[in-house]
Structures are given as C-alpha cells and as structure tokens.
Amino acid sequence: MHGEPAVILLVEDDPGHAEIVRRNLGRSLPATRLMHVEDGQAALDYLYRRNGFGDPDKAPRPGFVLLDLRLPRVDGMEVLKTIKADPNLAGIPVVVLTTSAAEKDVAMAYECHVNSYLVKPVDCDQFTNMIETLCCYWITWNRQPYE
Amino acid sequence: MVSAILFFLSIGLQLSAAVTALLLIRTTGRKVAWILLSLAMLLMAWRRMVTLVALFSSGETIPFDLPEYIALMISALMLLGVLRIGAYFRSIRMVGEERRKTEQALRESEIQFRAVFESTRDAVAVSKNGVHVFANPAYLKLFGYESLDKLAGTSILDCIAPSCHREIVQNIQRRKAGEKVSSFYETRGRKTDGTEFDFEINVSTYDLHGETYTLANVRDITERKWTDEAIRKSEEQYRTLMEQAADGIFLANQEGRYIDVNTSGCRLLGYTREEILQMTMRDVTTLTSDNPLRMAELREGKSLLSEREMIRKDGTLVPVEISAKMLSDGRFQGIVRDITERRQAEEALTNREHFVQRVLGTTPNLIYIYDLMEHRNVYANREVFDFLGYTAEQVQAMGSQLFTNILHPDDAAHVGQHHACFITAGDSDMLEVTYRMKRSDGQWRWLHSRDVLFARDNDGKPSQLLGTTEDITERRQAEDALREKNAEMERFTYTASHDLRSPLVTLKTFLGFLQEDFAAKDAERVAKDMDFMRTAANKMGVLLDELLEMSRVGRVVTDPVRVTFRELVDEAMAAVAGRIAEKKMDVRVEEVDVVLFGDRPRLAEIWQNLIENAVKYMGDQEASCIEVGAESNEKETIFFVRDNGMGIALRYKDKVFGLFEKLDVKSEGTGLGLALVKRIVELNNGRIWFESEGAGKGTCFKFTLPDAILN
Numbered sequence: 001m002h003g004e005p006a007v008i009l010l011v012e013d014d015p016g017h018a019e020i021v022r023r024n025l026g027r028s029l030p031a032t033r034l035m036h037v038e039d040g041q042a043a044l045d046y047l048y049r050r051n052g053f054g055d056p057d058k059a060p061r062p063g064f065v066l067l068d069l070r071l072p073r074v075d076g077m078e079v080l081k082t083i084k085a086d087p088n089l090a091g092i093p094v095v096v097l098t099t100s101a102a103e104k105d106v107a108m109a110y111e112c113h114v115n116s117y118l119v120k121p122v123d124c125d126q127f128t129n130m131i132e133t134l135c136c137y138w139i140t141w142n143r144q145p146y147e
Numbered sequence: 148m149v150s151a152i153l154f155f156l157s158i159g160l161q162l163s164a165a166v167t168a169l170l171l172i173r174t175t176g177r178k179v180a181w182i183l184l185s186l187a188m189l190l191m192a193w194r195r196m197v198t199l200v201a202l203f204s205s206g207e208t209i210p211f212d213l214p215e216y217i218a219l220m221i222s223a224l225m226l227l228g229v230l231r232i233g234a235y236f237r238s239i240r241m242v243g244e245e246r247r248k249t250e251q252a253l254r255e256s257e258i259q260f261r262a263v264f265e266s267t268r269d270a271v272a273v274s275k276n277g278v279h280v281f282a283n284p285a286y287l288k289l290f291g292y293e294s295l296d297k298l299a300g301t302s303i304l305d306c307i308a309p310s311c312h313r314e315i316v317q318n319i320q321r322r323k324a325g326e327k328v329s330s331f332y333e334t335r336g337r338k339t340d341g342t343e344f345d346f347e348i349n350v351s352t353y354d355l356h357g358e359t360y361t362l363a364n365v366r367d368i369t370e371r372k373w374t375d376e377a378i379r380k381s382e383e384q385y386r387t388l389m390e391q392a393a394d395g396i397f398l399a400n401q402e403g404r405y406i407d408v409n410t411s412g413c414r415l416l417g418y419t420r421e422e423i424l425q426m427t428m429r430d431v432t433t434l435t436s437d438n439p440l441r442m443a444e445l446r447e448g449k450s451l452l453s454e455r456e457m458i459r460k461d462g463t464l465v466p467v468e469i470s471a472k473m474l475s476d477g478r479f480q481g482i483v484r485d486i487t488e489r490r491q492a493e494e495a496l497t498n499r500e501h502f503v504q505r506v507l508g509t510t511p512n513l514i515y516i517y518d519l520m521e522h523r524n525v526y527a528n529r530e531v532f533d534f535l536g537y538t539a540e541q542v543q544a545m546g547s548q549l550f551t552n553i554l555h556p557d558d559a560a561h562v563g564q565h566h567a568c569f570i571t572a573g574d575s576d577m578l579e580v581t582y583r584m585k586r587s588d589g590q591w592r593w594l595h596s597r598d599v600l601f602a603r604d605n606d607g608k609p610s611q612l613l614g615t616t617e618d619i620t621e622r623r624q625a626e627d628a629l630r631e632k633n634a635e636m637e638r639f640t641y642t643a644s645h646d647l648r649s650p651l652v653t654l655k656t657f658l659g660f661l662q663e664d665f666a667a668k669d670a671e672r673v674a675k676d677m678d679f680m681r682t683a684a685n686k687m688g689v690l691l692d693e694l695l696e697m698s699r700v701g702r703v704v705t706d707p708v709r710v711t712f713r714e715l716v717d718e719a720m721a722a723v724a725g726r727i728a729e730k731k732m733d734v735r736v737e738e739v740d741v742v743l744f745g746d747r748p749r750l751a752e753i754w755q756n757l758i759e760n761a762v763k764y765m766g767d768q769e770a771s772c773i774e775v776g777a778e779s780n781e782k783e784t785i786f787f788v789r790d791n792g793m794g795i796a797l798r799y800k801d802k803v804f805g806l807f808e809k810l811d812v813k814s815e816g817t818g819l820g821l822a823l824v825k826r827i828v829e830l831n832n833g834r835i836w837f838e839s840e841g842a843g844k845g846t847c848f849k850f851t852l853p854d855a856i857l858n
Contacts, residue, residue: 016656017652020652020656121652123659124657127659
C-alpha cells in the first residue's frame with residue numbers, strides 16, 4: 001500500500017521527547033501529520049489496525065516510522081523485527097531515533113534491517129537540525145514505493 | 148700281846164715279800180731269781196710261824212726283843228726291797244714299752260712324712276747353716292738336680308739367683324740374730340742350667356740335736372707371675388678403655404654399691420668419683436615397676452640393654468641407655484650412654500611425623516602419589532572416594548569401571564594427555580590439569596590437580612607423580628557468579644547512563660525552546676516548556692536517588708536486628724498510608740508469627756515497594772483489596788502481597804523485575820522498584836515471582852527470605 005508521505009508514526013515513550021519532535025516537525029514540515037504512540041504494543045496495534053486503531057482515517061499508514069528503542073510493554077527492537085518480518089509492513093522505512101549510542105544496539109538494529117539509526121543529540125539546535133534534515137530527506141527527497 | 152702282834156707282822160711281811168716276788172716274775176720275767184727269793188722268804192716265814200706256833204703251844208711268852216725287832220725290820224726291808232726292785236723293773240719295762248711305742252709312732256710318722264715329702268709337688272728342702280741337707284724329689288726337679296746326692300752339701304745360695312743373694316744372706320743373718328724376719332717371701336731362683344725363675348718361699352726352722360735346721364717350702368710362681376702380669380695388663384687396658392670411653396662406665400659389686408666409675412660417668416652425673424663410690428645403683432637410678440634393675444637376670448649371665456633415667460647431682464633427670472652385664476668376677480658393669488640428644492632427635496622426628504600426618508590428614512585437598520605404570524595411586528592421604536563421597540561398597544560395585552564412570556567423558560582425553568606429558572617432563576616441572584568428576588550425590592565437581600615428578604625407575608623413566616587435587620567447584624561457581632555480577636554491573640551502568648541521558652536531552656532541548664519562546668514573549672509556551680524541563684529534572688533526581696539506593700542494597704548500612712513480620716508490614720503501610728487512604732483501599736494483613744533478623748530498612752523496603760506497586764497498579768476497581776501475609780510449609784515460608792488490580796500478562800514475567808522497566812508508561816515511578824525488591828530478596832538468598840491470570844485478574848507477588856528468618 002502506498003503510504004501517505006505526510007504521515008509519520010512516532011513511537012516514543014517520553015512525552016518531552018515527543019514534544020520536541022512535534023515542535024521541530026511543526027516548524028519544518030507543518031503539513032506533516034505526526035501520529036504518536038507511547039509504547040511498542042500500541043505501535044504494532046496501530047500498524048495492524050487493531051485495538052482501537054481500526055479506523056484508517058484515525059490511523060493512516062505512515063510514510064515512515066520514527067522508533068525509539070527503549071519502550072514499555074513491547075521493546076523497540078521487537079517492533080522493528082515485527083515490522084521487517086511482515087511483508088505487508090516491511091516496505092515502510094523505519095528510522096530508529098534513540099538516546100542509545102551503544103554499538104551493539106546499532107549492530108542489532110541493522111541486523112533487523114533498520115533503514116536508518118539516529119542518536120538524539122543533546123543540543124537544541126542540533127536536534128532541530130536533525131529533524132529538519134530528517135524530514136527533508138525522507139519526505140521531500142525520498143520516493144515512497146507506490147502501492 | 149704286842150710282841151705277838153709284832154711276830155705276826157713280821158711273818159706277814161715275809162709272806163708278802165714272797166708273794167710279791169712271785170708276782171714280780173710276771174712283771175719282770177726273771178723267773179729263777181724271784182723263785183729263789185720267794186722260797187727263801189717263804190722258808191723264813193715258815194720257820195717263824197713254826198716258832199710262833201711252838202711258843203703258843205708251849206705257852207711261853209713270845210719274846211720280842213732286839214733280835215726280833217731286827218728280824219721285823221729286816222722283813223720290812225725285804226718287802227720294801229722286793230717292792231722297790233719290782234717297781235724298778237716295772238718302770239724299766241714301761242720305758243721299754245714306751246720306747247717301743249714311740250719308735251713305732253716315729254716310724255709310722257716317718258713313713259707318712261716321707262710319703263708326703265717324696266710325693267708332694269711342693270718343693271721342700273732342709274738345710275743347715277746354709278747348706279742343703281736333704282730335699283724332696285719335687286725340689287730336685289725344680290732346680291734341676293738329678294739326685295739328692297748332687298744336692299746334699301751344696302749351698303742354698305746356689306739355688307738363688309745372684310741378684311738376690313744379698314737379700315737372702317741378710318735374711319739368714321738377721322734370723323740368726325734373732326730378729327723378726329718374714330718367713331714368707333718371693334725371690335728369684337736359679338736352676339742348675341742357669342735359668343732363673345721366680346719362686347715364693349716359706350721358711351721355718353727347727354732344732355735337732357742342738358742344731359738349727361731350716362725347712363724351706365718353695366713354689367715356682369713363674370706362671371702365677373705371668374697370670375698376674377696378664378691380669379695387670381688386662382686391668383690396665385680395661386682402665387685405659389674405661390677412661391677413654393665417651394660413655395660412662397660404672398662398676399658395682401653384688402649389692403649394687405659402686406666400686407668404680409670412669410671420668411665420663413662422673414661427668415654424666417655431675418658427681419666426683421669419690422661421691423659415686425659412696426653410692427649404690429638405687430641412689431642414682433629411677434626405678435619403676437615396669438623397669439626394675441633385673442639383677443637376677445644379670446646374675447644368670449645375660450647382657451641387658453635398657454633405657455631409663457638417672458638422677459644427676461643437681462636433681463635433674465638424664466635419659467640414658469644402659470648396657471649391663473655381670474663380669475666374670477661377679478662385678479656388675481654398666482655402660483651408660485646419655486641419650487638426651489637422641490631422645491630430642493626422636494621427639495623432633497615424631498613431632499615432625501605427627502605434624503606431617505596432621506597436615507596430610509586435615510588438608511581438605513587430596514595428596515597422592517600416582518604410579519604411572521600401574522595407573523593408580525600408591526599413596527593417598529585420604530581415599531579418593533572419600534573425597535568424592537563414595538562408600539567402599541559403591542567403589543567395589545563399580546569395580547574396574549570406576550574411573551570411567553566418575554570421570555567426565557569430555558575430560559578423559561586431556562587427563563590421559565596430562566599423564567603422557569610426564570614422560571618427557573623434567574624433575575621440577577609442575578603440570579596442572581582441570582577436570583570433572585561425579586560426586587556420590589551425582590553432582591559434577593570441578594577438580595584441579597597439580598602434579599610433579601616424584602620418582603624415576605632404574606632406567607630414568609618417570610615412574611611416579613606426587614600430586615594434589617583441589618575441589619574448585621565452589622571457586623568456579625564464585626568466579627562465574629562474579630563474572631555474572633560484573634556483567635550485570637555493566638548492564639546496570641549502561642542502562643543507568645543511558646536512562647540519565649534521556650531527561651538530559653529533554654532539558655537541553657527545552658532550554659533552547661525556552662529561549663525562543665521567551666524571546667517571542669509566548670508566555671503559555673514558556674510555561675509549557677518549563678513544565679517539561681521541570682519534569683525532566685525531577686526524573687533525573689529520582690533516577691539518581693534510586694540508583695544510589697540500588698548500589699547501597701549490596702552493602703549493609705545498618706546493623707542487623709530482630710523484627711517481626713507485623714512490624715515490617717506496619718512500617719511499609721505507614722509509608723504508603725496516604726495513597727491507601729486516597730484510593731480508599733482495603734488492606735488486610737494476616738496474623739503471621741514470623742520473626743526476621745536482618746537489615747530492617749531494607750526488609751521494610753520489600754513490603755513498601757510491593758504494596759506501593761499494588762496500589763499504583765490497582766486500576767479502577769470498585770472494591771480494591773490488597774492482602775498481605777505468608778504461607779509456611781515444612782521447607783520454607785512464602786510471603787505474599789496479593790491485589791485484585793490490573794494484573795500482569797505472564798509474558799512480562801521477567802521484564803517486570805528488570806531495571807528501569809515499566810509496563811505502563813503513564814504510571815509513576817522510575818521502574819526501579821521491583822528490581823530493587825528483587826535485589827534485596829536475592830541478598831537474603833530468597834527468590835521472588837508473581838502469579839497472575841492476566842490483565843484485569845489481579846496479581847500476587849510471592850517471595851522467600853530464607854536467610855532472614857529466625858526460627
């Protein structure tokens with residue numbers, strides 16, 4: 001299925017971090033719809049349109065997924081694996097956005113076929129920059145496969 | 148009348164004389180003379196009697212006048228004469244007889260004397276005025292004279308060695324002068340052939356016919372002198388040996404009194420020789436009932452070797468070894484050796500032996516000597532099987548399959564290799580090997596052996612190993628646990644640093660936003676920004692607190708005390724009281740009669756966290772209820788905290804206790820609580836788990852605290 005380019009699924013448990021992404025996104029690509037879920041289970045529910053995410057309008061297929069690794073209930077890595085294992089969902093690019101710079105997390109993520117791995121910067125401007133570039137790249141430049 | 152009597156008397160006398168004369172015939176043996184005399188007397192007596200009768204019958208008075216008197220006197224004289232002659236003849240006769248007897252006795256004694264004189268081996272000679280008169284055959288033989296003729300008449304000095312002449316001559320002169328001279332002395336003699344020899348001589352004198360004869364009894368003492376000399380030499384040798392001996396030599400008489408001792412003996416006991424000669428064996432020896440003097444056995448001729456203690460002058464005891472025997476002359480000889488040093492050496496040796504045995508016996512390790520040819524231990528300080536807990540029966544039952552059975556199959560190869568390595572090993576090489584063996588309870592124990600070469604055979608090939616085996620199972624387990632702990636520590640640090648960064652990101656980013664919003668004078672946004680920042684800062688604070696708490700859990704901060712279950716639960720409840728009241732929860736605490744002993748604040752934290760959790764995750768029940776209690780079975784006591792709240796899906800059963808894990812993002816807390824609880828429970832050697840039938844079905848946390856329970 002061809003996902004609407006302007007929908008990003010943000011899987012992030014920290015409200016502060018979610019707010020940061022939202023604000024930055026708001027500045028660079030105000031047209032983007034940011035769908036925010038707070039844990040891995042909710043993320044999968046969203047993607048599979050179940051457990052309250054049945055309405056396609058309320059839960060449009062995202063153009064890509066911004067995924068934090070350390071999530072309650074279902075871990076970020078699990079979510080990544082699940083997405084990439086499912087042929088229906090594997091096409092959706094997954095970008096990991098996490099505080100962890102640990103090599104083994106990076107390695108593991110790539111083994112699970114992550115599309116990109118980003119480490120949250122501890123600096124406001126940098127973070128802004130990153131989100132901007134991020135959106136610029138994935139939404140403006142990147143071509144999504146058509147359905 | 149008187150004259151009649153006188154008449155009769157004279158007759159009587161004549162008759163008597165006649166009878167006597169007859170009697171004398173017998174005595175003297177001269178018949179004729181006496182018969183004639185007696186006849187004469189008888190005749191005279193008869194005539195008188197006739198006269199007397201005639202006078203009587205005629206009635207004339209008997210005249211007794213001078214002639215009669217003369218006749219009477221003559222009769223008396225005649226009688227006397229006869230008697231006298233008789234006596235004279237008798238005495239002559241007696242003398243003759245005596246002389247005969249004496250001659251006889253003399254003859255007999257001469258025979259006897261001659262027999263003795265001739266046959267005695269003692270040399271006897273008689274001399275007069277220094278000249279030999281006669282000598283017995285022994286004398287002749289001794290001095291080498293062929294016969295008495297050759298000797299008789301020679302000077303006695305011929306038989307004396309010239310060197311002694313003067314002395315002998317002096318003796319003779321002095322004896323002559325009447326001085327007291329020894330009659331028994333030794334001197335040197337000379338034989339006819341000139342050889343000289345020593346003899347002893349006993350001299351006596353007797354007088355005969357007015358002459359003084361000297362009787363000399365001579366005995367050749369050459370042999371005796373040799374013997375004496377030999378004895379003297381032997382005594383001298385003995386003396387020398389005795390004095391030179393390092394051991395003490397004591398000589399005692401039959402009563403046990405010391406009659407001699409050498410210098411070493413004196414030194415041994417600290418007495419002078421004089422002092423020792425005053426003492427008996429009993430004075431210086433300690434005697435016990437099982438170690439008596441055994442003189443009877445010595446008298447039988449036995450040699451005895453015994454150990455005992457002797458008493459020195461200063462009162463101290465010295466341990467000695469005595470070699471005792473009775474000498475041929477009845478003296479007891481004891482050779483006494485001071486064995487103080489030997490005793491000390493023996494004691495040191497025994498002590499060392501004992502020490503070694505103690506060490507070998509108490510070390511928990513196995514020490515053994517393994518024979519490479521026979522493939523078995525020829526010595527072990529304890530049974531290998533005892534080390535691994537097998538009984539003798541079990542060992543027997545396994546028979547020759549023993550090692551195959553108990554050695555771990557994976558290790559068989561390199562154990563064999565280890566032994567093979569010794570073929571080429573040097574003397575000081577120590578080789579180590581680690582392997583597993585099955586203990587009698589089935590558990591595999593890790594063993595570590597260190598072996599060195601112990602002996603080589605005659606060709607120089609290694610034949611035996613000396614080794615020690617240690618059970619390192621616990622050590623390995625500790626090492627594993629340590630490794631595990633380190634890994635956990637790493638995870639912890641990693642997680643902690645990671646999770647601290649998260650709020651930091653928020654803080655810094657919102658600081659930036661704050662700047663913009665403040666510049667834009669957007670008060671609402673500024674407030675929101677500051678909210679986010681505050682939350683993040685708080686989160687960091689709480690996180691740091693709990694981190695500190697976590698690290699403290701490993702160390703005991705307070706002294707262990709006794710505390711009851713009830714007290715702990717009450718304390719926990721007090722901490723959560725507000726929340727409970729707020730949510731109007733019903734908390735039921737069972738009556739549990741359990742006393743705990745440990746770190747009270749830590750123990751309280753368990754219930755505090757669990758009850759807090761129960762409250763937090765209660766959800767929106769109507770009749771929310773928490774039960775706190777304990778169940779005991781024979782093995783252990785299980786504490787529980789049960790709620791009828793949200794419940795936990797079983798697939799989260801491990802995650803729940805993980806660090807910083809929260810199942811519900813929106814809930815309070817940092818996710819450290821249960822990890823903390825788990826840590827505390829594990830420190831008390833217990834375990835913790837939960838039972839829940841799933842979401843909405845309530846949860847029951849259960850845990851044990853074996854180390855903290857006081858029975």
